[in-house]
Structure formats: C-alpha cells, structure tokens
Amino acid sequence: MSIAPKARPNVEKMSGYTPGEQPRPGERVVKLNTNENPFPPSPRVVEAIRTIDPERLRRYPSPSAEDFRRTAARVHGVSPDMIVAGNGSDEILAMAVRTYLGPGDVFAYPDPTYSLYPVLAEVGEVKVATVPWAAGWDLPVDGLLATGARAIFFANPNAPTGTLVRTRRVRELATLFSGLLLVDEAYVDFADENSLNLVREFSNVMVCRTLSKGYALAGLRFGYAIAAPAVVSEMNKVKDSYNCDAIATSAAAAALEDQAYARQTWEHVRAERVRLSEALHRRGWQVIPSQANFVLATCPDGNAAAIYRALKGKGILVRFFDKPGLQDKLRITIGTAEENDQLLAALSA
Numbered sequence: 001m002s003i004a005p006k007a008r009p010n011v012e013k014m015s016g017y018t019p020g021e022q023p024r025p026g027e028r029v030v031k032l033n034t035n036e037n038p039f040p041p042s043p044r045v046v047e048a049i050r051t052i053d054p055e056r057l058r059r060y061p062s063p064s065a066e067d068f069r070r071t072a073a074r075v076h077g078v079s080p081d082m083i084v085a086g087n088g089s090d091e092i093l094a095m096a097v098r099t100y101l102g103p104g105d106v107f108a109y110p111d112p113t114y115s116l117y118p119v120l121a122e123v124g125e126v127k128v129a130t131v132p133w134a135a136g137w138d139l140p141v142d143g144l145l146a147t148g149a150r151a152i153f154f155a156n157p158n159a160p161t162g163t164l165v166r167t168r169r170v171r172e173l174a175t176l177f178s179g180l181l182l183v184d185e186a187y188v189d190f191a192d193e194n195s196l197n198l199v200r201e202f203s204n205v206m207v208c209r210t211l212s213k214g215y216a217l218a219g220l221r222f223g224y225a226i227a228a229p230a231v232v233s234e235m236n237k238v239k240d241s242y243n244c245d246a247i248a249t250s251a252a253a254a255a256l257e258d259q260a261y262a263r264q265t266w267e268h269v270r271a272e273r274v275r276l277s278e279a280l281h282r283r284g285w286q287v288i289p290s291q292a293n294f295v296l297a298t299c300p301d302g303n304a305a306a307i308y309r310a311l312k313g314k315g316i317l318v319r320f321f322d323k324p325g326l327q328d329k330l331r332i333t334i335g336t337a338e339e340n341d342q343l344l345a346a347l348s349a
C-alpha cells in the first residue's frame with residue numbers, strides 16, 4: 001500500500017471531538033449521556049417526513065432552507081434575512097469560526113464549556129483564550145474583554161454545568177465588546193430567559209439554536225443562527241451550497257410550527273429536573289442548579305469514574321469527563337420519570 005498523504009500539521013496534532021457513546025439501534029439502554037429530549041418529536045414532524053413529495057428529493061433543496069427560515073422568522077418575530085440554517089448547530093458554530101476567525105486570531109470563551117469549541121479552533125489555527133467562569137458561574141466579562149479576542153462564544157445555559165447567565169449580564173458584555181459575540185443557546189428551551197432580544201439591539205450578537213434538544217430531533221441534524229442581516233449575509237458566503245436537505249428542512253419547519261407540543265416536553269423536563277436534583281441531593285450528591293435538560297452532580301465519594309462504570313454495567317449511560325475539575329462529577333441528562341427512577345434505583349443499589 002502507498003503512504004497516506006500528510007494532513008495539515010495542525011490537523012495531524014489534533015485528536016478531534018469525542019462524542020458521547022451512541023448505542024446501536026435497538027440496543028436497550030437508559031440513555032442519559034448526550035442531552036437528548038426523552039420524548040418523541042411532534043407528530044407533525046413525523047407527518048412532514050412521511051408525506052414528502054419525491055419530486056423534492058429529485059431536485060436540489062433550497063440553498064438557504066427558505067421554508068424553514070420563513071417559519072423560524074415568524075416564530076421568533078424577526079425577518080427571514082436574520083436567519084441562517086445549518087446541519088445541526090455544530091455546523092453553525094463551525095461556519096461562525098470560518099467567517100469571523102482566521103489563523104492567529106484570538107477566540108475567547110469561558111471554561112469549562114462545550115468541548116467542540118477548542119476543536120473548531122484547532123482546525124482553523126485560531127488562538128484560544130479560555131477564561132474561568134466567575135464566582136457563581138457568572139460571565140467573566142472583564143476577563144473575556146482582556147483577552148483582546150476577535151470573537152467570544154459562550155453556551156447559555158452552559159454545558160456541562162447547566163448554569164444560566166442572565167440577559168442583563170449578556171447585554172453588559174455586548175455593550176463593551178465589538179467583535180462577534182456568539183450566544184450558543186442549544187439548551188435555552190429549558191431555561192427561564194434567552195438572549196434573542198439582544199440580536200435586535202446589537203449587530204455583533206449571534207444567537208445559535210438547535211432542534212436537537214428542545215424539539216427532540218438530534219438525529220435529524222438541524223440548527224440555526226439568528227443575527228443581524230449583515231452577519232447572516234457573511235455566513236452565507238462560507239456555508240456549503242446545499243447544507244440542509246429537503247427532508248430535514250421540512251421536518252424542522254414542522255417542529256417549530258408545533259410550539260404547543262414542544263412546550264409540553266420542556267415543562268416535563270423542567271419538572272423532572274427539580275425532582276431528580278432533589279433526589280440526588282438527598283443521596284448526598286451536590287447538584288449545580290440547572291437551567292438545561294441535564295444536571296452536573298458531584299458524587300458523594302468523589303469517585304465519578306467508578307459510578308459511571310457501574311451504571312454502564314447496568315445499562316444506564318451518563319457522561320463522565322476525565323478532565324481536571326470534572327473528575328468527581330457526572331453529567332446526567334434528564335430522562336422520562338421512569339428513566340430517572342431507574343437511575344435513582346441503580347444509585348441506591
């Protein structure tokens with residue numbers, strides 16, 4: 001066999017993003033490790049997929065996912081030219097890095113956070129400046145500004161902590177910063193507040209949303225950003241020509257149309273979040289108050305790796321991060337009441 005070509009030096013050095021484990025289809029596990037919605041998607045989504053006109057598959061889809069953008073614009077009260085759609089919000093994050101950060105530019109974010117951010121930086125040869133979260137998981141505004149970054153990202157609610165930065169703090173940063181401020185709102189449907197209004201006020205703020213969590217469509221791969229038309233127009237230049245397929249675009253639009261159904265699932269998750277947090281607390285765990293569809297909890301004996309393995313042995317998957325500051329903790333997705341009961345029973349055993 002001939003020798004494989006050498007990748008770019010920065011790519012050769014990378015190890016890439018480590019996704020949570022995905023069981024094979026049909027494998028029976030209690031899956032509380034990748035923050036999916038525990039309920040099925042809206043019946044209107046299933047109907048949209050079932051009834052798609054085959055002619056739409058023969059042709060290329062709308063390059064800008066036009067139907068979806070129109071629906072999203074109506075739901076959020078913005079104009080369609082303020083929306084750009086992507087193959088999951090991961091693609092939106094990658095597009096934002098490609099659009100706003102070049103080799104050597106500084107990219108700042110509070111730490112710990114979503115582990116994809118450093119991977120995107122490595123691919124783009126962008127310099128990372130991480131800033132520890134301020135006390136009480138508050139946004140470290142001064143620290144972020146002091147990095148001299150060209151772009152600041154932060155997840156709100158944050159992963160893996162589930163903590164929420166209040167909008168008035170986000171506004172403070174938006175006022176003082178002139179680069180791109182990307183608020184990654186993957187989990188915002190489960191939270192008390194969001195930063196959407198800031199997009200209307202500040203042309204440097206981008207809010208990033210996903211259908212993976214609140215709309216129970218992680219397998220569909222659909223996300224979008226809301227930002228000033230000038231920002232969307234720059235992002236459109238770097239995106240793949242037909243990045244959202246016809247089926248996903250129709251299904252995502254149907255999901256957003258059915259706000260009543262989605263809201264029901266959010267309310268269930270929020271109620272179970274309280275119940276699970278209290279039950280863990282009674283068992284000696286320290287639980288960070290969460291505004292997301294998961295909790296980050298510190299084990300009573302600090303040995304999170306052992307508990308993670310023991311749960312896995314019983315067919316219950318949770319997420320363990322073998323990283324400084326997280327080794328005594330597990331991130332547990334809020335499941336259905338039955339799934340959460342199974343987890344609690346296994347922990348008691």
Ligand SMILES: Cc1ncc(COP(=O)(O)O)c(C=O)c1O
Binds near residue numbers: 087088155184210
């Ligand atoms: C903070 C955050 N942002 C974005 C994503 C990506 O979501 P998706 O690509 O499924 O839309 C995730 C996924 O877990 C996440 O935790």
